[in-house]
Every structure is written in C-alpha cells, then in structure tokens.
Amino acid sequence: xxxxxxxxxxxxxxxxxxxxxxxxxxxxxxxxxxxxxxxxxxxxxxxxxxxxxxxxxxxxxxxxxxxxxxxxxxxxxxxxxxxxxxxxxxxxxxxxxxxxxxxxxxxxxxxxxxxxxxxxxxxxxxxxxxxxxxxxxxxxxxxxxxxxxxxxxxx
Numbered sequence: 001x002x003x004x005x006x007x008x009x010x011x012x013x014x015x016x017x018x019x020x021x022x023x024x025x026x027x028x029x030x031x032x033x034x035x036x037x038x039x040x041x042x043x044x045x046x047x048x049x050x051x052x053x054x055x056x057x058x059x060x061x062x063x064x065x066x067x068x069x070x071x072x073x074x075x076x077x078x079x080x081x082x083x084x085x086x087x088x089x090x091x092x093x094x095x096x097x098x099x100x101x102x103x104x105x106x107x108x109x110x111x112x113x114x115x116x117x118x119x120x121x122x123x124x125x126x127x128x129x130x131x132x133x134x135x136x137x138x139x140x141x142x143x144x145x146x147x148x149x150x151x152x153x154x155x
Contacts, residue, residue, distance in 0.1 A: 003073050004116070004119055005073055005075070005076050005077070005078050005114070005116040006071060006073050006078055008029055008114075008116050008119060008120070008121060009071075009078045009080065009114045009116070009121075010068075011025075011029055012026055012029050012114075012121065012124075013066050013068060013082075015029070015054075016051075016054040016057075016058075016064070016066070017064065017065060017066070018058050018061065018062050018063045018064035018065060018086065019063075019065075021054070021055075021058050023051035023054060023055060024051075026050065026051050026054055027048070027050045027051050029120065029121050030050050030120060030121040030122075030124075031117060031118070031120035031121060031122050033046075033122075034046070034050065034120060034121050034122055034123065034124070035122075035123050035124070036050050036053060036124045036126070037123065037124065037125045037126065038053055038126050038128070039125050039126060039127050040126075040127055040128050040130045041128075041130070053126070057084065057086075058090075059090045059091065060086070060088065060090045060091070060092055061085075061086025061087055061088055061089065061090060061106055062086070062087075062089060062090055063086050063087050063089070064084065064085070064086040065084075065085045065086060066082050066083070066084055066085070066110075067082060067083045067084075067085055068080060068082045069081045069082055069083065076115065076116040076117060077113070077114070077115055077116070078113075078114040078116065079111070079112070079113050079114075080111070080112045080113075080114070081110075081111055082110050082111075082112065083107050083108060083109055083110065084106065084107075084108040084110050084128065084133075085105075085106060085107050085108075086105075086106050087103055087104070087105055087106065088101050088102050088103060088104040088105075088106055088136070088137055089101045089103055092137055092139070094139075099137060099138070099139060102137075102138055104136055104137065104138065105136070106133065106136050106137075107132075107136070108128060108129050108132055108133045108136065109129040109132060110126065110127065110128045110129060111127045112124065112125070112126050112127070113125040113127075
C-alpha cells in the first residue's frame with residue numbers, strides 16, 4: 001500500500017506525462033511555498049512557474065514518459081530512480097539558436113528527491129543526466145572552443 005507521500009509523487013509524475021500534461025494539476029500538488037529545483041541546470045521554479053520544466057520537456061518530446069524504476073519512501077521523503085523517455089520531435093531551444101528535431105529516441109537517466117509536507121510537495125530536487133540527454137539530442141561539447149578560450153584567458 002502506497003503512503004500519502006508516494007501517492008503525491010506518483011500523481012505528479014502522472015500529471016507530467018505527455019499523454020496527460022495536466023500542468024495545473026501538477027502545480028496543485030505543491031505547497032503554496034513549494035519549489036521545484038532543477039539541480040543540474042541551477043534553476044528553481046515557484047508559484048505559477050512550477051510546471052515550466054514539464055512544459056519544456058513536453059515541447060521537446062511530446063510523447064514524454066517517465067519510466068519509474070525504484071521508489072524509496074522514507075517517511076515524507078521520496079527518492080525515485082527513473083528514465084525520462086520520449087522522441088526528439090520538438091524544438092530544442094538553446095542560448096545560440098534552435099536545434100531542429102531529429103526524431104531520436106531519448107532515454108535520460110534521472111534521480112528525483114521529493115520532500116512532502118502536509119500532503120503537498122514542499123521541495124522537489126531533480127537531477128537529470130544532462131550529458132546523456134545532450135548526446136541523445138546530437139549536441140556534442142565543443143572542446144576546441146573551450147581549449148581556445150582557456151588558452152586565451154591564460155595569456
């Protein structure tokens with residue numbers, strides 16, 4: 001039998017599925033002062049912006065699905081190991097322009113930590129495997145530019 005904390009977390013994943021995409025329902029699961037932290041990107045979302053990362057991912061891969069592998073429930077804390085799956089059929093907006101969709105299949109390893117308080121999400125920390133995601137999108141690091149920049153900075 002699922003605990004209240006696990007039920008809240010499973011409802012959040014369900015609301016963020018591409019086939020459902022209930023952003024208001026997702027936001028409603030958070031406490032009034034709840035926060036969604038995209039740890040790898042160094043971004044935090046609150047209030048009306050709590051669903052922004054789910055919308056972004058659904059635009060990137062409209063068939064987005066989160067394959068939930070392991071749930072670890074420790075009182076009001078829920079740790080989840082999952083894979084974010086989908087097809088790269090949407091646009092990938094970057095600071096220097098848009099990467100056009102390739103149809104590539106995505107399978108992004110992710111670890112999520114949910115902190116539940118009074119039946120609501122107080123804090124959600126998402127650790128998405130960004131390097132794997134970028135490789136699957138066909139975005140490779142530009143090591144030559146990094147070496148050139150570091151050499152210029154050292155001069």
